[in-house]
Amino acid sequence: MNQLSKTALRPHTVSARISPAAGLDVLSRNEVTRLRDASQRGLHALLRRCALAVLTQGVETDDARALLDRYPDFDIQVLQQDRGIKLELQNAPAQAFVDGRIIRGVNELLFAVVRDIVYVATQMEAGGFDLEDSSGITHSVFEILRNARVLRPHADPNLVVCWGGHSIARHEYEYTKQVGYQLGLRGLDIVTGCGPGAMKGPMKGAIIGHGKQRRKSNRYIGITEPGIIAAESPNPSVNHLIIMPDIEKRLEAFVRVGHGIIVFPGGVGTAEEILYLLGILLHPENASIPFPLIFTGPRESAAYFEQIDRFLRLSLGDEVSRRYAIVVDDPAEVARLMVKGIDKVRDYRLDSKDAFFFNWALRIQHEFQVPFRPTHENMAGLKLHRDQPAHRLAADLRRAFSGIVAGNVKEEGIRAIEQHGLFEIHGELEIMRSLDALLHSFVEQHRMKLPGGSAYKPCYRVVVD
16 A cells, blocks of 8 residues: 655655565665665665656656756655565656556566666676676676566567667657557567657557457567666556666667567667667678568658668678668568568577577677777777778777767766767768768758757767778
């Protein structure tokens, strides 16, 4: 029973004590202490930021600092009691409650936040994750997903990862819903970055498709990380939330649990995801591993993928186009191609005796797994030249886009730009021209925006070597 009282100071906030609706029941005293610790070594600041993002589902902002500014008096404390744990919420957003009770889905995601923050912190401190080599990092991703109970050993492959922009045009959003609907009709579940836009639409569409097929136990999995959750709060359709420690482990989680990926129109973050995946698929050891990848959007967005395609072919070679299909304005065809692709994945996993629930066979090199800090020094040190294997160039191109994402929307990146000026990106003339043209097209199409909706000012400067 929630004991709820309206706060006098803020009319649109409430305070409450809540018990877990499902999942996490108990924590150790040490874990509770860490979650309550507001010092730099403690976990309270991280818990507060992630919890507020969950409580403000549906609020769309590009600024990770905006939510904390909007609810400066919000706080969350973990209480250890004889019958298990409770969360004490102070001055929480009222939209998370209905008639004095917290919405069940919000409750579940709040305790998922606690679960993941505690697990990652305790495992890292105890040396449970070996992060020094590639295999150890992959096992850490596996352990986090297993602890979140998202891995199902007896289910056929059916998880489709959907990537795309969190701030897209209305017609593009409607198209993502149509694709999700077609996927749902064919019994496919959805994995996204859990935010709005192209992460929300496929889930909403799939809900209708699943409902028409009277399908139960549907999964709408949202995978996020602490640096971006406030800018991309979980959308209301998410029923499984996983918070990975950083963007690289988040990306690896997508390709390890997903059986195919659909990319909708987006901006720099979407380009980063494309380069991450293609860099992996272009590695010689992954040449024979099936992994369906489809770029798709409505007819009005065809130019977006034409420009992406040109950039990929120029920088990585024409061979890269064999690893993806481009489908324009045909949701049913996208779903049919994905079903065929996943059938090949199933056959391959059976033949190779690889698990359906985790793609162990895929080789992911260490440079794709190590967190990239978007400092001025690191951005200037990227090697954007074609005199190296395509998968290595893709790795550095991804880092370049990652730094631009940080400079646009992440607090750390925004602060670095404010203090030290624009990032400098060095590289080969043709690649730099193509990269610059691609980034400018994102600006013209309003796919790159500064927090608060102000006029866009680039956070980077392109330098030709």
